[in-house]
Amino acid sequence: MPAHSHNRALYTIEQVREMEGAALAAMGISSHELMRRAASAALLILRRHWPQVRHLGICCGPGNNGGDGFLLGVLAREAGLQVEIVAIGTASHGAAAMARNEWETAGGQVHLWNAESRLPVVEVLVDALYGIGFNRALEPSVARLIDSMHASGKPLLALDVPSGLNADSGHCLGAAVRADVTLTFIANKRGLHSGRAADHVGVLELAGLGVPESIYAGVQPDAQLLVAEAMPSRERYANKGSNGHVLVIGGDHGMAGAVRLAGEAALRAGAGLVSVATRADHVLALNATRPELMVHAVDETQALAPLLERANVLALGPGLGQHTWAHALWQATLGANKPLVLDADGLNLLAQRPCTFTVPTVLTPHPGEAGRLLGVSTADVERDRFSAVRELARCYSATVVLKGSGSLIADPDGRLDVCPWGNPGMASGGMGDLLTGVIAALLAQGCTAWQAACLGVGLHARAGDLAAQQGERGLLASDLLAPLRTLGNNLSGHLHD
Known part of the structure; x- marks a missing residue:
């Protein structure tokens, strides 16, 4: 599809409906004509992804999404394709009724789906069941239809949104339909980019349908996609003191x-100096395996004070635990009043003793930790990751990274x-420790909390993709260290952004 200047912009369902209404008025066209544009875009996508297709199956719902499907059937037949349409109801609503009538008037048949139905044998299936307005569990008969679509083994194109996926939350x-390709219309919906969406959207395409750029200018996006960035080049006069001093605090017994990982990630992300405050029994091993780290035995909090004084950014939580030692270090670290990255058990201790932050702070919870910080279940967080991360940022006056598929970064102002x-x-042990180190290193090099979180999350994820070119299964956190250095220096590697 044509590129749009707003491709990074993500919108809520309410915003997309507002934009659609404004577009219809600005362009002076009907909903039926907009459906025809959507159908035309869908036919182009079908031709591009499956150029040899001759026999098409379209599953249509009763609303506008189904109307897109009926008009796609009309255009596909006119283009010489054999088309079978399966509908889940005897009638369509609103503008979709006109589209259905157009299909039937042109001689097309509608196969009604019921308990005894079987899908026709086709080459490609199209999901036009439900669009952005759907926000409940599918009826058992429709769930069986979706199961049949998956069981067919045929490629699946979803129109606008994979049916059953909430376009606002990604839940x-x-x-829900697991599409090979999703063609979304007018604007990118935020729910197609986080949470469960990764298992359902497939390749995501955007068709603007001729909507004027002025329509996008009139609506502030709810969120934006990160762009690929690297740190700016350093001045030739730089020395190790110019690039910040990170202190990583954690590593209870058995958690060296x-x-x-956090310390080495901070080094690879460009911190000039990295110290580690940990249990005495870890010092020898860490010094032997990564001598660039300055490792200090801190079995008592008194030993932590001079380390806190020398560092300019603190990273608290990796391997910290929640015992008496951890509580003491946690309290001393927060009392230092220095820029901070808080992860893992640092977050669990924060949930027990909530506070707001007055210095630049980045929290990096996974959904379980986020739930504990908010006093809700993990399932509640996953039902609406966008609201959860914004509430965390507001409650704790911090920049928050909610980790997971489609990681989210929010600040206290709602950005x-x-x-x-x-x-x-990347769903393996140690990945979060790496992210903590990367963000801390970026803070130490002069980034704001927002810049460090966004750049750090992007570098970490892109390094994971680069490392996974040798296979996702068996990927180790340490495999990301070399590509992290490559990407941080804006070198090409083999990654396509």
Whole structure:
């Protein structure tokens, strides 16, 4: 589809409806004509992704999404394709009724889906069941239709939104279409970029349908996709003191790996100096395996004070635990009143003793930690990741990274960015420790909390994608360290942004 200047912009359902109404008025066209434009765009996408297709199956719902499907059927037949349409009701509503009538008037048949129905044998299936307005669990009969679509093994194109996926939150209340390609209309919906969406959207395409740019200018996006960035080049006169001093605090007994990963990530992300405050029994091993880290035994909080004094950014939480030692370090670190990245058990301790932050602070919870910080369940967080991350940022007066598929970054004013990179191979131990180190290093080099969080999340996810070119399964956190350095220096590697 044609490129748009607003491709990074993400909108809520309410905003998209507002834009659609304004577009119809500005262009002086009917809803039926807009449906025809959507159908025409869908036919182009079908031809591009499956150029050999000759036999098409379209599953239509009763609303406007189904209307798009009926008109796609009309255009596909006119183009010489054989088309089978399966509908889940005897009638369509509003403008979709006109589209259905156009299909039937042209001689097309409608196969009604019922308990005994079977899908026709076709080459490609199109999901035109439900669009952006759908926000409940699918009826059992429709769920069975979707199961049949998946069981067919045929490629699946979803129109606007995969049916069953909430376009606002990326959450599924039950069965939902797993599309190979999703063609979304007018504007990008935020729910197609986070949460469960990764398993349902497939390749995402945007068709603007000729909507004037002035319509987009009139609506402030709810969120934006991150762009690929690197740190600016350094001055030739730089020395290690110019690039910040990060202190990583954590690593209770048996958890030396967490602080090592965070510390090494901070070095690879460009921090000039990195110290580690950890248990005495870890010092020898860490010094031997990564001598660039300045490792200090801190079995008592008194030993932490001079380290806090020397550092300019603190990273608290990797391998910290929640025992008496951890509580003491946590309290001393927060009392230092220095820029801070808080992760893992640092967040769990914060949930027990909530406070707001007056210095630049980045919190990096996964959904379980986010739920504890908000006093809700993990499922509640996943039902609306966008609201959850904004509420966390507001409650704690911090920049917050809600990790997971389509990681979200929010600040206390409600600004929100979404990470479009990352892969399932990154669901392994130590990845969060790396992210903590990267963000801390960027803070130490002069980034604001917002800049450090956005740039850090982007570099971390893109490094994961680069490392996963050798396969996602078995990906280790340490595999990201080399590509992290490459991307941070704006070198090409082999990653396509």
